[in-house]
Amino acid sequence: MPRTLDGQITMEKTPSYFVTREAPARISAMSKDTKLIVVVRDPVTRAISDYTQTLSKRPDIPTFESLTFKNRTTGLIDTSWSAIQIGIYAKHLEHWLRHFPIGQMLFVSGERLISDPAGELGRVQDFLGLKRIITDKHFYFNKTKGFPCLKKAEGSSKPHCLGKTKGRTHPEIDREVVRLLREFYRPFNLKFYQMTGQDFGWDG
Numbered sequence: 001m002p003r004t005l006d007g008q009i010t011m012e013k014t015p016s017y018f019v020t021r022e023a024p025a026r027i028s029a030m031s032k033d034t035k036l037i038v039v040v041r042d043p044v045t046r047a048i049s050d051y052t053q054t055l056s057k058r059p060d061i062p063t064f065e066s067l068t069f070k071n072r073t074t075g076l077i078d079t080s081w082s083a084i085q086i087g088i089y090a091k092h093l094e095h096w097l098r099h100f101p102i103g104q105m106l107f108v109s110g111e112r113l114i115s116d117p118a119g120e121l122g123r124v125q126d127f128l129g130l131k132r133i134i135t136d137k138h139f140y141f142n143k144t145k146g147f148p149c150l151k152k153a154e155g156s157s158k159p160h161c162l163g164k165t166k167g168r169t170h171p172e173i174d175r176e177v178v179r180l181l182r183e184f185y186r187p188f189n190l191k192f193y194q195m196t197g198q199d200f201g202w203d204g
């Protein structure tokens with residue numbers, strides 16, 4: 001990481017940090033004051049999104065339904081499948097809390113990032129001690145993309161949406177499989193709500 005001067009904030013983003021066992025100790029050894037921002041979404045949708053991304057690169061992989069179970073008959077879920085394992089947020093968070101106080105972490109709702117991007121970014125700016133520069137004025141809803149986009153990209157006068165790899169159409173998943181996954185995640189989600197003090201609303 002580069003040295004951060006007064007008045008500067010250095011940011012680094014990697015989706016896999018949150019689920020990497022060595023990451024909390026390493027980041028804490030680098031700087032105990034690091035502020036941590038985690039974007040989370042409903043773990044079931046997250047798993048399907050993860051699968052959709054892999055499928056786009058390797059169209060020959062087995063179905064989502066078959067990868068979900070160790071044993072389809074007993075309904076035993078394969079927690080070693082990364083698409084499933086990553087969504088057990090409470091377990092990952094436990095590792096971070098051994099190295100960082102919860103107040104140094106901000107949990108951003110992936111759902112609200114879509115329904116109210118300025119609201120979520122307001123929380124991010126407050127957490128970082130920044131003035132609320134990014135507001136509603138900066139976003140518009142793009143009907144074709146089906147997502148909020150920036151009215152003006154940085155350094156340009158043109159609107160900017162995220163690329164084609166963000167917001168892909170998900171495949172239709174067997175309803176019973178989705179139900180079993182919801183049941184599987186429920187206790188972990190409740191624990192996560194308790195740990196963060198935030199109800200993300202994934203469980204009705």
Ligand SMILES: Nc1ncnc2c1ncn2[C@@H]1O[C@H](COP(=O)(O)OS(=O)(=O)O)[C@@H](OP(=O)(O)O)[C@H]1O
Nearest residue numbers: 015049050052113114147148149162165166167168
């Ligand atoms: N504004 C806007 N435009 C497009 N997409 C948006 C937006 N805000 C959030 N999202 C959601 O971001 C999801 C992809 O982000 P990822 O976290 O998977 O990206 S990363 O590859 O891990 O960096 C992506 O997931 P999928 O819909 O499954 O593709 C989106 O739901």
